[in-house]
Amino acid sequence: MSDLDLVMQRLTMRGHRITETRRRVLDVLVSMPAHFTVDDVLRQLPDVGRATVFRMMKLLQDLNVVCRVLMEDGSLHYRLSTRGHHHHLVCRDCGKVEDFSNCDVSSLVQQLAASTEYEIEGHWLEVYGRCSTCRALEGTAVGA
């Protein structure tokens, strides 16, 4: 059973319907690069409505199929989610996104909880930098 079928199954399990449009959007999503916008998706599916794709992205966020990435410029993109809690390491040159979940924010969170008396329920962490490929490229660039 393919990943797409799994998503379909999760949809029906939640009382949602499997439609041709949803199938087509999902097909496009898996072919997308590291991160994308709704308009990227729409460009590949000109006959699908804007609202439909936005509705679907919200659905897929609930289902943990996609998540949002906060870019360094403050804009939010979408991306296929690895299952469960994770964070993003974003290359600010090529835009590549890597996940990591071995985040030891937990100790920080405990520390915070103790010092502030907050009941911590979640966190959002994005790390920005430059991937090895982009660093290598800069080494060979002229103007660098």
Add this chain to the structure above:
Amino acid sequence: MSDLDLVMQRLTMRGHRITETRRRVLDVLVSMPAHFTVDDVLRQLPDVGRATVFRMMKLLQDLNVVCRVLMEDGSLHYRLSTRGHHHHLVCRDCGKVEDFSNCDVSSLVQQLAASTEYEIEGHWLEVYGRCSTCRALEGTAVGA
């Protein structure tokens, strides 16, 4: 010398001018709650142009006077910045925002740098939870 004067000084030092509008916007900013939107500011200054306030917010971000807060719903608000690098602890009930800078993300960052060969240049961390006040309130609430 007041905080506002300090900001003015920083503006002139960077070659910007002190205008009546800027003074008025700054006055409003310091009277704002924990976080706010540009429209919150505009409501208090109906005769100031939208673009002007947005321009000013960008300027003030450069000057480290304000920063942006990512709310749990994904919307971005502004807030007066504590000087320098820090993160936000946001109460999802009352919206209160606290800063913390004793973040030991540095060890995490080092770990990431080693395992991914990224050159890490920055990070964004927001922690969500419920402050002690809101937790206490829930204890007394009926429907809880």
Add this chain to the structure above:
DNA sequence: CTTATAACTGATACTTAGTATCATGTCAGA
């Protein structure tokens, strides 16, 4: 295999956040 209906769709219009343009106004240095 029908059929009823709740869910889905696309169009449209709207909202919110922010940017671009441009003619007018004004700060601040010479």
Add this chain to the structure above:
DNA sequence: TCTGACATGATACTAAGTATCAGTTATAAG
């Protein structure tokens, strides 16, 4: 006080997302 670069406000625009609504379709009950 003059002057030009900087700042302003109006306007129009873009981008991201939501609301509404009439028409379509999946699906499950009969």
